[in-house]
Amino acid sequence: MASSTSTTTPSKHAFTQRVQDVRCPKSDINALILDYLTMEGYSMAAAKFSKEANLQPQQDDASIRSRQEIQHYIHIGNFEAAIESLNEYDPAILDEDESLHLRFCDCS
Template identity: 35%
Template sequence: MDIARLFSSMSDAKEDNKGITKEDWMEELRKVRIQRSEMNRIVLDYLVTEGFKEAAEKFSQETGLKPAVDLDMLDDRIRVREAVQRGDIDEAIQLVNDYDQEILDTNPRLYFFLQQQKLIELIRESKFESAVEFAQTELSDIGEKNPEFLNELERTMALMAFEKPEESPFGDLLHVSQRQKVAGELNSAMLETQDQRTTSKLSNVLKLLLWSQSQLNERNVKYPMMTDIATATLTETQKK
């Protein structure tokens, strides 16, 4: 029994339009045998790709697996990520430029996201005058040259129209996840310069899972949908 048989079962269910119950799906899963070493390699790949050096070192020691790259190569990416996550965008930009100035010179989208994040940090600190001035001097030209950025700029500026920006319709920009998104974009760009994959194998598997579920939803197939990836919670969908 291998993972291909699971997808074959799902495919058969789609063809006859009967779907598959949660109980039947769990029974199929119990028949799958995945080697622990393979799971360990996937975990280590994720830790290295995302730049979690200490965790990767400890995991490598515990499992006896050797990382695909020298873990000291993670240091630059770690410093950039930490700067973004604490909201110090100027330092993040300086660190990236020290690492490889071409990253931001050749990637206007990434440069915009960094400047947008700096604007967000000014708004977070209620430095509204500085935020307006920064938007006018640093971001307005970028928006004019790249219309695709205008919507994000407008969303960010709209935060200042609310007494409690974090509770506004655009409050997601002030969430920690926004910093993580920018840090992730930078991490991927730096990995490219090292000729490494920009996404981990685990991330690709999760993307495939979400895509597969969207395809089943479009076809109105009854199946056990993973509604919470963090806890692997399955909820049986109902045909419309």
């Protein structure tokens, strides 16, 4: 039985036009760029960009390094070290975020 909902995809031209019609303030774009640099661990680039764009840095260098260390341990599968680093960074986070705690319990 055929579905009554349309599954047609808008044409590339229509999509391109819609994208061009969106007006995004430069401050929003700058905040998005700063968020990306921070989350990916480019602390020096984030610091320079935030200064140039007159934005407040989202995290200090120590926080970014801690996040990178935790991510590294997760990527290599060393979940015990990740949990230890996470507890050093924020001792209450696993107690407060049950879903995060359960994810670590499933992995280790």
